[in-house]
Amino acid sequence: MEAATVVAAPIPAADAAAKALEKKLLDLELPPFPAPAKKAAAKVVAAAPKKKLAGGAGGYVLEDVPHLTDYLPNLPSFPNPLQNHPAYSVVKQYFVNADDTVAKKIVVHKGSARGTHFRRAGPRQRVFFQPDEVSAAIVTCGGLCPGLNTVIRELVCGLHDMYGVTSVVGIEGGYRGFYARNTVELTPRSVNGIHKRGGTVLGTSRGGQDTGKIVDSIQDRGINQVYIIGGDGTQKGAATIHAEVQRRGLKCAVVGVPKTIDNDIAVIDRSFGFDTAVEEAQRAINAAHVEAESAENGVGVVKLMGRNSGFIAMYATLASRDVDLCLIPESPFYLEGKGGLLEFAEKRLRENGHMVIVVAEGAGQDVIARSMRLADAHDASGNKVLLDVGLWLCAKIKDHFKKKANFPITLKYIDPTYMIRAVPSNASDNVYCSLLAHSAIHGAMAGYTGFTVAPVNGRHAYIPFYRITEKQNKVVITDRMWARVLCSTNQPCFLSTEDVEKAGQDDEEPIVPLVEGENSLVKAPPLLANAGDGAALCNGAA
Numbered sequence: 378m379e380a381a382t383v384v385a386a387p388i389p390a391a392d393a394a395a396k397a398l399e400k401k402l403l404d405l406e407l408p409p410f411p412a413p414a415k416k417a418a419a420k421v422v423a424a425a426p427k428k429k430l431a432g433g434a435g436g437y438v439l440e441d442v443p444h445l446t447d448y449l450p451n452l453p454s455f456p457n458p459l460q461n462h463p464a465y466s467v468v469k470q471y472f473v474n475a476d477d478t479v480a481k482k483i484v485v486h487k488g489s490a491r492g493t494h495f496r497r498a499g500p501r502q503r504v505f506f507q508p509d510e511v512s513a514a515i516v517t518c519g520g521l522c523p524g525l526n527t528v529i530r531e532l533v534c535g536l537h538d539m540y541g542v543t544s545v546v547g548i549e550g551g552y553r554g555f556y557a558r559n560t561v562e563l564t565p566r567s568v569n570g571i572h573k574r575g576g577t578v579l580g581t582s583r584g585g586q587d588t589g590k591i592v593d594s595i596q597d598r599g600i601n602q603v604y605i606i607g608g609d610g611t612q613k614g615a616a617t618i619h620a621e622v623q624r625r626g627l628k629c630a631v632v633g634v635p636k637t638i639d640n641d642i643a644v645i646d647r648s649f650g651f652d653t654a655v656e657e658a659q660r661a662i663n664a665a666h667v668e669a670e671s672a673e674n675g676v677g678v679v680k681l682m683g684r685n686s687g688f689i690a691m692y693a694t695l696a697s698r699d700v701d702l703c704l705i706p707e708s709p710f711y712l713e714g715k716g717g718l719l720e721f722a723e724k725r726l727r728e729n730g731h732m733v734i735v736v737a738e739g740a741g742q743d744v745i746a747r748s749m750r751l752a753d754a755h756d757a758s759g760n761k762v763l764l765d766v767g768l769w770l771c772a773k774i775k776d777h778f779k780k781k782a783n784f785p786i787t788l789k790y791i792d793p794t795y796m797i798r799a800v801p802s803n804a805s806d807n808v809y810c811s812l813l814a815h816s817a818i819h820g821a822m823a824g825y826t827g828f829t830v831a832p833v834n835g836r837h838a839y840i841p842f843y844r845i846t847e848k849q850n851k852v853v854i855t856d857r858m859w860a861r862v863l864c865s866t867n868q869p870c871f872l873s874t875e876d877v878e879k880a881g882q883d884d885e886e887p888i889v890p891l892v893e894g895e896n897s898l899v900k901a902p903p904l905l906a907n908a909g910d911g912a913a914l915c916n917g918a919a
């Protein structure tokens with residue numbers, strides 16, 4: 378049977394790109410590998426994070442967030458209007474205790490230190506803004522993510538319904554909208570129903586982060602609460618805005634709401650929209666499976682988002698159970714030779730007659746760059762522009778089987794990357810977004826600033842910006858979750874002992890020494906073979 382490639386919209390452009398890529402791959406006269414282009418210098422003021430740490434008994438550490446009174450000591454406070462709110466006044470213990478904190482690590486050992494804690498999110502007895510004094514602004518930055526509109530809606534409605542705030546504006550088109558665009562008035566009426574739509578009603582962008590101009594705009598417009606919804610880059614920008622607001626002595630709370638479809642923000646449990654994205658990815662995987670099953674030696678390849686972190690691919694694989702091979706940025710792989718991807722594909726096709734491959738867009742970038750000898754390119758925010766691993770992989774697989782006698786394959790490529798992030802959020806993400814927005818509002822009203830709000834071990838917490846931005850959240854390939862994936866797909870793990878050691882170096886928590894029969898297997902199995910040998914960690918397991 379003839380091998381075929383199906384690429385999702387826009388079909389003509391993608392088809393042309395696929396052909397061009399295939400031609401490049403097969404071209405042996407490659408130009409010399411050029412020096413990587415220098416990353417464009419970010420036009421931002423570097424934030425100097427001032428850590429607010431407090432110690433306690435038993436190795437307890439509170440990594441606290443800034444408060445407006447840190448630099449405006451004489452700010453008056455007022456009773457929280459929620460005390461008289463018909464809905465909330467009947468709730469027993471509605472206000473959180475002043476010293477409630479949330480533990481970062483909840484699995485502890487007898488005698489281990491209590492460790493890092495964050496300030497618990499929620500309404501306080503006293504607030505530092507009168508409702509009619511608040512002038513709030515909301516901005517969305519970076520890529521799209523299901524749930525952006527829900528967060529916007531709940532910020533507007535929450536400010537209005539809980540605290541009686543009526544002055545809320547939207548900043549259009551991301552950070553640059555602060556100084557390049559007019560604001561748009563947001564009312565409960567104007568945002569009603571937007572949670573049923575994908576995208577962001579405010580628009581978004583990358584680049585254009587000019588801290589000086591943004592804070593000028595905040596100051597000129599008299600904005601005193603800024604809600605900044607965005608990913609790791611956005612939160613770094615928010616940190617610089619907060620630093621500048623504080624330097625100018627403005628009474629303005631700067632609040633980050635973490636958004637990332639890739640789930641690459643550290644510390645937090647998961648990001649909003651992630652659930653929806655995984656659910657949507659199932660539809661593409663199902664389609665790939667149906668196509669693959671219906672053809673002789675059918676191969677379905679699905680590319681999912683995940684620039685540096687392969688969480689969507691990992692969870693979509695685990696949820697689907699139809700996937701034979703999951704490739705993520707954190708786990709290097711190789712194609713040729715014993716234990717390589719092509720050998721595995723051949724084996725799986727001989728056994729099952731079809732296979733499904735899920736590949737995160739950031740997987741295998743080094744391998745592709747080497748084979749194509751391409752230079753690095755970056756987007757307006759300084760993020761690396763990725764090479765299309767999906768098209769590359771399809772070309773390699775097709776090429777491999779073309780050379781095999783009596784082994785025709787039918788390959789279908791599905792690229793739903795933008796489809797999974799453009800959909801509206803599902804029910805559980807909608808609830809999550811609402812709580813997130815409410816926690817953000819309570820924090821700002823209580824005078825906290827310079828923080829990101831998110832669940833940590835199931836409890837909402839206020840986390841200092843530096844904690845969120847110092848490191849990206851990545852799939853730990855030496856962790857149980859990735860082992861579960863390997864066990865479910867029975868794919869090779871491709872790792873050398875060196876790779877495993879390197880992966881272990883990033884582990885944040887010290888590894889507890891293994892005690893045979895307690896926290897380790899009684900008899901350690903031969904874990905991994907050398908690269909090139911490629912024996913799977915979980916091959917043969919159920």
Ligand SMILES: Nc1ncnc2c1ncn2[C@@H]1O[C@H](COP(=O)(O)OP(=O)(O)OP(=O)(O)O)[C@@H](O)[C@H]1O
Nearest residue numbers: 421519520583584586607608609610611613614758
């Ligand atoms: N180090 C930084 N300091 C200040 N601003 C930054 C920094 N990195 C990125 N930004 C700004 O933050 C905004 C969003 O950044 P970026 O495009 O990287 O998306 P993101 O917030 O990381 O979201 P995602 O990656 O999930 O799409 C851009 O306007 C960008 O200029």
Ligand SMILES: O=P(O)(O)OC[C@H]1O[C@](O)(CO)[C@@H](O)[C@@H]1O
Nearest residue numbers: 520521638639682683684756798
């Ligand atoms: O094409 P855009 O809008 O720059 O976004 C693509 C990137 O945005 C994300 O969705 C979020 O960072 C990544 O998964 C993806 O690489």
Ligand SMILES: [Mg+2]
Nearest residue numbers: 519608609610
């Ligand atoms: Mg990012």
